[in-house]
Amino acid sequence: MASNYPFEHLRAKPNEIELFEKRLPHVAKEMSEFYRTMEIANRSIAQKNMFGNPLGIRQDLGFENALKLLLIACFNDGLLVEGDTAAKSIDVFRALTLKWFTFGNKLGGCLYFGYFAYGCHSHALALFNEHLKQIEFLAGGAKSRLQAPDIAELLAPTHSKAWFKTSNGLGDKLHPIAISDTDVTKTGLPRPGYQVHFRNSNQFDLRAPPFIEMDQVETPVIRDAKVIVSCPTCLQKCRGNLFKQIEITCPSCKTTWKQFTS
Numbered sequence: 431m432a433s434n435y436p437f438e439h440l441r442a443k444p445n446e447i448e449l450f451e452k453r454l455p456h457v458a459k460e461m462s463e464f465y466r467t468m469e470i471a472n473r474s475i476a477q478k479n480m481f482g483n484p485l486g487i488r489q490d491l492g493f494e495n496a497l498k499l500l501l502i503a504c505f506n507d508g509l510l511v512e513g514d515t516a517a518k519s520i521d522v523f524r525a526l527t528l529k530w531f532t533f534g535n536k537l538g539g540c541l542y543f544g545y546f547a548y549g550c551h552s553h554a555l556a557l558f559n560e561h562l563k564q565i566e567f568l569a570g571g572a573k574s575r576l577q578a579p580d581i582a583e584l585l586a587p588t589h590s591k592a593w594f595k596t597s598n599g600l601g602d603k604l605h606p607i608a609i610s611d612t613d614v615t616k617t618g619l620p621r622p623g624y625q626v627h628f629r630n631s632n633q634f635d636l637r638a639p640p641f642i643e644m645d646q647v648e649t650p651v652i653r654d655a656k657v658i659v660s661c662p663t664c665l666q667k668c669r670g671n672l673f674k675q676i677e678i679t680c681p682s683c684k685t686t687w688k689q690f691t692s
């Protein structure tokens with residue numbers, strides 16, 4: 431089981447723990463407790479599975495409280511500001527959880543976060559919405575968003591907005607993320623796209639976004655043994671010979687990427 435998680439090999443650079451503690455002092459203080467409650471919650475889910483019972487949200491009682499304290503810490507450190515949505519908050523928590531794992535913490539915390547944020551997404555949204563309302567009331571005034579470049583690097587995006595569609599799933603053109611069709615639900619209006627839930631494989635990949643907008647997904651156009659795909663950086667249409675996997679260099683901006691065509 432443990433060797434299957436695609437983000438598992440990720441490790442932080444040696445200076446990143448220190449940087450995290452220096453730039454995000456409140457978050458760093460709450461993060462270990464938040465992560466600990468998720469590890470416990472994950473163990474309780476795993477045990478339920480062992481006895482053949484269906485998955486249930488048998489959360490450790492401390493999880494929700496730790497989530498709230500971490501949310502307040504995110505506002506104190508400027509990772510979140512007044513007006514940020516529940517979806518934005520979940521994405522910040524996703525990035526923090528993944529980063530905390532790369533500091534050498536156990537996988538279980540990430541797996542519970544995946545189960546919570548992807549597998550039970552609407553529940554997670556409701557929970558964040560509820561706490562955001564309370565916290566905005568508590569916090570009162572707006573604080574400005576943290577703009578430090580080293581934080582931008584520390585919590586750098588783990589996925590792009592340029593995805594390709596194949597016959598059995600979705601792939602990120604710029605990051606090594608592949609998601610099976612059985613792990614997403616296609617949604618229509620008002621928000622067309624793909625809800626990423628990982629409920630079939632349970633192979634939560636915390637690098638992936640919980641939702642991919644339809645206009646970020648391209649189906650390769652195939653014509654006369656050529657394939658036409660858009661550059662993930664400048665959107666230039668690029669042509670290449672048709673193979674199952676192709677590597678393209680954009681003639682305009684020189685971005686090079688690999689993708690599947692079917």
Ligand SMILES: [Zn+2]
Nearest residue numbers: 661664680683
């Ligand atoms: Zn380009």
